[in-house]
Amino acid sequence: MRFCLLPLFGLLAPAWALAQPPTPQSIDQLAEQVSGIRRQRAELDKAESAALASIAAELKRQRELLEKLGIDGPAPKPPTPPTPPTPPAPVDPLRSKLKTALDAGAGTSAEKGEWARDLAALYRAAAKLAGDSSLSTAGALRLKLKEAAAALIGEAALREVRQVVAVELAAVLPTTDGELTSDQRAGAADLFRKLAAHLEDLAK
Numbered sequence: 445m446r447f448c449l450l451p452l453f454g455l456l457a458p459a460w461a462l463a464q465p466p467t468p469q470s471i472d473q474l475a476e477q478v479s480g481i482r483r484q485r486a487e488l489d490k491a492e493s494a495a496l497a498s499i500a501a502e503l504k505r506q507r508e509l510l511e512k513l514g515i516d517g518p519a520p521k522p523p524t525p526p527t528p529p530t531p532p533a534p535v536d537p538l539r540s541k542l543k544t545a546l547d548a549g550a551g552t553s554a555e556k557g558e559w560a561r562d563l564a565a566l567y568r569a570a571a572k573l574a575g576d577s578s579l580s581t582a583g584a585l586r587l588k589l590k591e592a593a594a595a596l597i598g599e600a601a602l603r604e605v606r607q608v609v610a611v612e613l614a615a616v617l618p619t620t621d622g623e624l625t626s627d628q629r630a631g632a633a634d635l636f637r638k639l640a641a642h643l644e645d646l647a648k
Contacts, residue, residue: 536638536642538612538638538639538642539642539645539646541608541612542605542608542639542642542643542646543646545602545604545605545607545608546560546602546604546605546646548604549601549602549603549604549605550600551601551602555601556602556647557647557648558647559597559601559602560602560605560643560644560646560647561643561644561647562596562597563593563596563597563602563605563606563639563643564639564640564641564643564644564647565640566589566592566593566596567609567636567637567639567640567643568636568637568640569592570585570589570592570632570633570636571633571634571636571637571640572633573585573588573589574629574630574632574633574636575629575633579624580623580624581621581622581623581624582617582618582619582620582621582622582624582628583621584621585617585624585632586613586617593606605643609639612635612639613632613635616628616631616632616635617631617632
């Protein structure tokens with residue numbers, strides 16, 4: 445009876461006792477697998493490069509053929525736009541008024557040029573005179589200028605120009621005989637400097 449039960453022990457053993465773990469691969473086997481994968485990758489890269497080169501060559505051949513047939517070609521370059529002209533420098537309205545008045549005045553070109561230079565010198569001096577505290581009112585300053593201009597070029601010379609100056613001066617100086625303020629003196633001095641510069645330029 446004892447001998448008959450022995451074969452049954454093997455049949456009744458659990459499955460985990462009968463299963464055998466897989467044999468691990470050796471380092472050499474793993475290295476061979478890695479080498480094989482790398483060879484496959486290199487072959488794929490080489491095949492891809494060859495395919496891309498073939499595509500590029502075919503596209504180039506087709507472009508050349510189309511160009512020969514006149515069907516296609518490089519797009520023409522757009523024409524170079526012309527260089528826009530340099531805009532003229534803005535003209536000071538005061539200069540335009542003085543030029544118009546100078547052209548309309550009596551006298552030859554040489555005479556008017558000389559008178560304009562004399563007035564320019566007078567107005568440069570007037571720019572300093574505007575700060576003179578002894579001339580306390582606008583009336584006193586105007587009278588001083590009128591007397592100096594009459595003595596320098598006469599009463600009638602460049603009358604049109606002096607009328608323009610009188611209008612411009614009225615915009616910065618009061619019409620009453622009140623005391624001149626520092627702002628009014630500064631405005632008059634700036635106007636006289638502009639008048640002198642424009643007249644010097646117009647006298648050339």
